[in-house]
Amino acid sequence: MKRVHHTFPPRTPNVSALMTTLALATAILAAPASAASAASPPTGAHVMTVAAHSSVESRISSLHSRLQITAAQETLWQPVAQVMRDNAGTMDTLRQTRLTNMGSMNAIDDLKSYGEVADAHADGIRKMTPVFQALYDTMSEAQKRNADQIFRGKNHHMPKKG
Structure with a gap:
């Protein structure tokens, strides 16, 4: 009898991997400052939020530079950048919630939480597509070829090294 190995989603999703296709991909802070909860978030959560913002x-x-956005395209770039910030804020909030609740989640809670992350990722891509298309449609052929190559790459959402 052949043994089948199942893989399950990681307990803590890799935020960068979940934000592919720019959806990085989900406001820097998901809730307004005035909506701060009565219980203070753990200090580590604040540090992670600052790190996620950075x-x-x-x-x-990096993407602005790699796509060679021109001054004329800047007004179309700004909505792309804002969706990236919004998507990142959403994903950071979900990641922090998972980390906070990790010790008390059972398998079903974990699957539901991971499903929320996957849904947020898909929503982020749906939000990114029209704003990026508006920008892409104004790109020169050389910029489009460059964008196509960047998006085909495994880590198009990561800053270029070196």
Whole structure:
């Protein structure tokens, strides 16, 4: 009898991997500052939020540079950058919630939580597509070829090294 190995979603999703296709891909903070909860978030959660903000800004800057966005395209780039920020905020909030609840989640809770992450990722891509298409439609043929190559790449959402 052949043994079948099943793989299950990781307990803590890789935010970068979930934000592919720019949906990085989900406001920097998902809730307004005035809606802060009565219980203070753990200090580590704040540090992670700051790190996530820095990371998304690096991706935005890197992609802007790699796509060779012109001054004329800047007004179409800004909605792309904002969707990236919004998507990152949503994913960061979901990741923090998973981390906070990890010790008390059972298998069903874990699957539901991971499903929320997957749904948010898909929603982020749906939000990104029309704003990126508006930008893409204004690109020169050389920019389009470059964008196509970037998006075909495994890590198109990561800053280019070196």
